[in-house]
Amino acid sequence: MEEMSGKAERERHIKVESADEQNLLLAAAYVYDAQYNRNIPFETSPQAIRLYYFYNHWVMQVTTYFLIIVDLLLAVFEEPATYPLPFLATAVIEVVCLLAFFARLVHFSKVTPRNVFWKDTKNICVMVAIMLNLIDLIIYGVLSIVYIKGIRWSRVLRPIYLVNFTESRQIRRAFRSMRNTLPEIMYVFLLFMFSVLLFSLMALKLFGNRKLRTAEGEPYFENYLDIVFNLYVLVTTANSPDVMMPAYDYNAWYSIFFIAYIVLNTYIFMSVFLAVVYNNYRKHLKNEIRKLAYMKRRKMVDAFNTLKVKVGSENVIKEDKWKSLVKLVAPDISNSHRELLLRVSDDEQKGHVEKESFIRLADLLNIKVITMKTRTHLLESCIPRVYRSKCSQFVRRIVKHKGFVYAYDIIILINAIFIALDEKSAAISNAEWFFLAFYLVEILLKLYTYDPRAFFARNQFWNWFDTFIIVAALIATIVNTGMKSVIQYSSQQVLDIVFILRVLRLIRIIDSIQRFRVIMNTLINILPTMLTFCGLLLAIYYVFAIVGMEAFNGKIRFFPENSTDPFAAECGTPALTDSAFAKSKYCKNNFNHFGSAFIVLVELTVVNQWHVMATGFSLVTHPAAKLYFIAFHVVIVIMIINIFVAFILEAFFVEYSLEKSEVETAIEKKIQELGMAVQEDMPAGNLVENMENCENDNGTFGETNQKGLMFRIASKRYRTVDALLQRMFEAEISPEDEAPPMEDILNMSPNDVYIHNPTFHTAA
């Protein structure tokens, strides 16, 4: 979002006069789209383009995200509320949100060709959802005036905005993946259910007439539906081995029945679910990435055609046009960086860029090139005499020494032991001050040795992390001690924060061990995609939470320990007397407000004991309530979690197979040629020593070169899985391929691609 800010903004708002400038603006829009993988066609009239720029403005996007979150969070304040607000307040907020969504949709319709807009189910969905939300709100409002309590059924539609509105391509992809996998998984599921039903029938015949009793003294396997439920629960392993024990106690050979059941249904069928989901995920992912890659190619070709001029027999783009275009698209990059890109694009310095090189521009812009300058330490320029003194040099040499890192690793380990020891002893509690001092000294020493601007560079994750943790711990500890000595009372919240910060400090030791760092980097790398995946999970949680709140609200209540309610131990309802639910003290696992509903759903996702909750809620309402829990299990555990695992597997394999892209190699070669390379994977310590990111360098290429300017391609850890996948596919499109027209790309079906041999064709 920020990429659009600054200079480009200003230039954009200057009235576009000449056709040339209009063309430039249009081409910039194309390149910009290609760079950020927006896959929507837009109108090409100057009016529409300006609206389109406005549509993509970061303020608009942040506002939309914000309103979506507000709309979703309304569930916390609406009846049954975690924090109650009057109906009027929530209604007004909701109407504001809905209006904003509608406005955004209208805005979108202005920039997209009409036929594309109306063919996109996303837009239709949002429109219908807005309408239904409004109708529901009005009905509920009118009913509440006449004191009738309605149901806010349309609240389940709110996640639609999150899924369909935003830039969350990943969420939509996971949704599509679910939808596409559905038919195939349905048959496996039916077969699986058939096997469950068959085994249940067998169990009924084998154990039904034995008059066996469970550990709780209930009748064992006498009712067919109960057996089906119990065996379904056994698939999730939640009631193993309890469900087997009565039969096993009766005759040891009956265990074979249960072992056969578990092997078939838990191990084989569940693996097959994963295999089917994963296979489909891969198939569709492949198609989507292909679409994106073609789309990008198409847009770059369009941009080229907008700006091309004929030189000799070839169509090319003149250097000055190219420069203004890049300035418009990426106003934030430095002059020298732009110069570098030009050198890469115009390899032979002909003064113009050819089509093939131009098409790579979107990728070139996406590669984070870090421009660095040899720069003196701040202190060196202020007090050179002192900083360069022997003593100072000695200190700096120590800090750079490996031993320094090891010494602090040992301090961290000792610190860990102190944390584990009892807090009440004064010596141990005071030791905390020493540790804090040690860590502070470490940070100060590092700041003294390395340039602060380099130390706090954007990609120095661990430095930021350290400093934040130490400073926060320092403040919290001071506040805590202050409170203790002044008002003789230490706040539990502050203490908790102090404790957490202290333990988090220990994480730093990971960064000292090379192997751990590699794993951590992989995890950090897939983190962004994982987070958008959480968006999908939350959307589904939201729907289930709303439904659950309507169905089970107030049926089960939690009483604090000293309550006088006669049924306090039975969650306030005699129906739960002697139930496993009450015995396990699960009363707080209820659907009485959004927060607790959410936590129940997390517990159901973890699966264990879900049958206790399902049985508990069906006892206080109706036996059919179990269906809600089974539905949740099928959707979340069989579909979503498997997609999640598929995604992690895929991400890991892609990570394992990292290679430099062709474009990156081109840039690197050029950097090498120009003799301005910094070694890529230098350890952080060395790197930051005399370098800093220089983002505001306005000199031209030739000049800055003398100043000790250096380039470096940003480390792999900041690339997304999506980008990697896309690159893999792009390598296969021939450079001459102009990509099919937009319409065809949008209609590509996953069945066109069939990964007929996903694994072994590539053998070397």
Added chain:
Amino acid sequence: MEEMSGKAERERHIKVESADEQNLLLAAAYVYDAQYNRNIPFETSPQAIRLYYFYNHWVMQVTTYFLIIVDLLLAVFEEPATYPLPFLATAVIEVVCLLAFFARLVHFSKVTPRNVFWKDTKNICVMVAIMLNLIDLIIYGVLSIVYIKGIRWSRVLRPIYLVNFTESRQIRRAFRSMRNTLPEIMYVFLLFMFSVLLFSLMALKLFGNRKLRTAEGEPYFENYLDIVFNLYVLVTTANSPDVMMPAYDYNAWYSIFFIAYIVLNTYIFMSVFLAVVYNNYRKHLKNEIRKLAYMKRRKMVDAFNTLKVKVGSENVIKEDKWKSLVKLVAPDISNSHRELLLRVSDDEQKGHVEKESFIRLADLLNIKVITMKTRTHLLESCIPRVYRSKCSQFVRRIVKHKGFVYAYDIIILINAIFIALDEKSAAISNAEWFFLAFYLVEILLKLYTYDPRAFFARNQFWNWFDTFIIVAALIATIVNTGMKSVIQYSSQQVLDIVFILRVLRLIRIIDSIQRFRVIMNTLINILPTMLTFCGLLLAIYYVFAIVGMEAFNGKIRFFPENSTDPFAAECGTPALTDSAFAKSKYCKNNFNHFGSAFIVLVELTVVNQWHVMATGFSLVTHPAAKLYFIAFHVVIVIMIINIFVAFILEAFFVEYSLEKSEVETAIEKKIQELGMAVQEDMPAGNLVENMENCENDNGTFGETNQKGLMFRIASKRYRTVDALLQRMFEAEISPEDEAPPMEDILNMSPNDVYIHNPTFHTAA
């Protein structure tokens, strides 16, 4: 194994006189090895070859397998025994087994070159295991004479024979896969344990001083080691949400701590484990398959070199040599089949086979070509008048009609309802006879319509299944009714069998639905490999069971319900009073003999409630007993189950990407050319109508062709995953590649192959 029987046997034992015949024998040994993927080099002296044939003789192999199973099963009869036998008896049996193993090893050393034999760790392992087993046996025997009870510690070595002796390449591969994955998984595991320890420290600080109580009234999170154990259990989800409830009841916000923990450790880390295991599995599988493919190529080249003669400028093999070779290698295939293979190998009928075609021979032999003949129904030849009558034709047309299948599907559904209904009503119990009659009539009608020899052909799985189930049910029902009416008593065992058979009958409905059939076929296809995988699992179970029996034998006892033991409810030990173990009535989950130890291990594999068992056993022995259970979890769930999932995923992807191999296409083309093709995937009904497998056809190709002989390539369902994988790799070896020498192949390392882009390079 059976492939070696019959004619070839006889031929082999005829004294080999001429050098020519010796060469033929040598070449046959090469081809035979290539066909069955034996990856051992053998000596080429005539003496050694004869010994080698004897080594691979099916009797020898079956005997070895049998003795291995006997040796393993000794655990059932040794103290602590499921079925006790005197020590002398088991000792004698064990010594016999060990001697046989030793003899087999000596035999093997005679056929393998010395340096290969001594470099193979398999052989060394077996030798050491035999020695240790003998020493242990002697010590134990001597001690028992002087009435000292020793420990049979060497019993844990027994699975070595299963793994190292047999043809179980899959087991060894899975083992190697485990060993190779170990270093990589170790670092992830350390990081994971680091995170568990860190979270435990945080939990100690947050909850340790709150004086909270669990649902059982125990102190909550006050001891660091307890917290670590509890949080480790939480990773397996076995104590969720119970472990969270006290903190959650105290303050809802603390749930964030547990949710963060579960997301990180249960979901992310466990997926990473799967990813690492899967990635390694794939990498090593790749290498092994490559080795096998090269080995096969090498052996075929060797065979060719043994038999080649110069014709013109080319080395070739004469037709008669080729025929005798094939007769020797595959004595069971029909003359016409051999003729077909010759036509494929000698495409232009030059009277000799060239090198390139010869190398494909092993693959050609592996393709199951079903030779079929148009043959008249048995009855048609006996009573042609009746069989060809209008009435008879009408009956046959009905049986072949789709409606016939549907009618029986409906009968099956009605039968299912009847099974579910109460057995005691006479009407329902008698209905069983009607159903049995219906099914019998169905089978008889089918036998009337289709030729019995075709109906019971080897690949008609469902026909065999149906007939077996119906006939068995008929017998069991008659026995049951007989017993009831004669001695007024129905045996529970017979009744159980009747019930199970009745329910199994319902499975047949799967075969009526196309989609289900596809899934079933995939499952059946990967079944053989899955079974060998179970071998690995059993080997590890065996080791853990033996260790568990030594450690926990007799500590926990099971008492039947009417027992008078004062601690019957506490499993005979006061230590378990009020424990979750006793309350859940888990007393039968003990290590008192091999059978029950095995079932406990299965329950531990399923994971749920494993902490209850771990705590129970540590209460009656020592807190360190938990380590046994944690070790089991790490080995089985984190390593083995993940390899299992990796294996299923891989198998599924390979299944999804089935294509005809080049060799198959060559055969099919030839069959087509000769005009003797049967459509491949005809539904079973049509297929068996007038065809039968003709395996004893001794006519030559030209003659039989007139008799209506037809060929068909066996359906995909009978191919193994291994073969498929190998084929995929072979497609990439160029036909001219002679493969490196044997030594190099055996030393190939997995790091030579790097699947640098497992997924997307193959994009289309």
